[in-house]
Amino acid sequence: MDVAHDLGATGPGGTGQMGVQGVLGKMDLVMGSFSKTFVSNGGYLASHSPAVKQYVKHFAGSHTFSNGLSPAQAAAVLAAVEIVRSPEGEKLRGELFQAIGCLRDELGKRGIHPLGDPSPIVPVIIGDERLARVAHKLLYERNVAANCVEFPIVESGLARFRLQVMAKHQPEHARFAAQAVADTLAEMEAAARTLHQA
Numbered sequence: 467m468d469v470a471h472d473l474g475a476t477g478p479g480g481t482g483q484m485g486v487q488g489v490l491g492k493m494d495l496v497m498g499s500f501s502k503t504f505v506s507n508g509g510y511l512a513s514h515s516p517a518v519k520q521y522v523k524h525f526a527g528s529h530t531f532s533n534g535l536s537p538a539q540a541a542a543v544l545a546a547v548e549i550v551r552s553p554e555g556e557k558l559r560g561e562l563f564q565a566i567g568c569l570r571d572e573l574g575k576r577g578i579h580p581l582g583d584p585s586p587i588v589p590v591i592i593g594d595e596r597l598a599r600v601a602h603k604l605l606y607e608r609n610v611a612a613n614c615v616e617f618p619i620v621e622s623g624l625a626r627f628r629l630q631v632m633a634k635h636q637p638e639h640a641r642f643a644a645q646a647v648a649d650t651l652a653e654m655e656a657a658a659r660t661l662h663q664a
Contacts, residue, residue, distance in 0.1 A: 469482045469498040474503030474546065476559070480503075497511045503546060506539040565633060568635075569643060569644065572643075573647065576645070578651070588631060589626050590612075591625075592626055594625065601614075611629075
């Protein structure tokens with residue numbers, strides 16, 4: 467199971483989808499990243515199987531050609547784990563999902579319907595890769611960070627923004643971001659119509 471985006475940020479006690487689905491401790495392989503919830507670098511592959519661990523140790527190129535975490539990076543991960551497991555972590559997850567709901571609601575009011583279930587990543591389909599790149603630049607200039615994801619990460623013609631929500635985002639941030647996205651997409655649609663008419 468890939469838990470890069472959900473472990474620590476979602477699920478009961480921060481256990482992510484493993485906790486939600488009741489499979490915590492039952493997965494053969496769990497892989498994730500320290501660069502999201504755990505505010506560091508690197509990642510991990512966890513398994514109960516000594517054979518899998520040895521195989522990865524000897525044959526995984528990313529393991530063979532990378533370095534271990536520095537003590538400072540490891541300390542950051544451990545501190546983040548302590549917060550995730552604490553009452554503060556529970557409070558932050560609650561605030562995070564309020565902020566997520568607020569952004570999704572504000573986008574919906576403007577006719578923009580994010581994909582999937584509520585999560586810290588709010589995906590908005592743009593479509594054409596060229597328009598998505600221009601829209602990405604315009605949003606950046608409007609102080610909205612909207613990661614542009616396109617082929618080969620997603621299917622060709624289904625480029626999208628991944629809006630990332632933090633626990634400290636407030637309703638005014640959601641309104642500002644949603645309006646900027648709506649305005650930018652309206653500009654892109656007008657530009658596309660002009661190109662087709664030319």
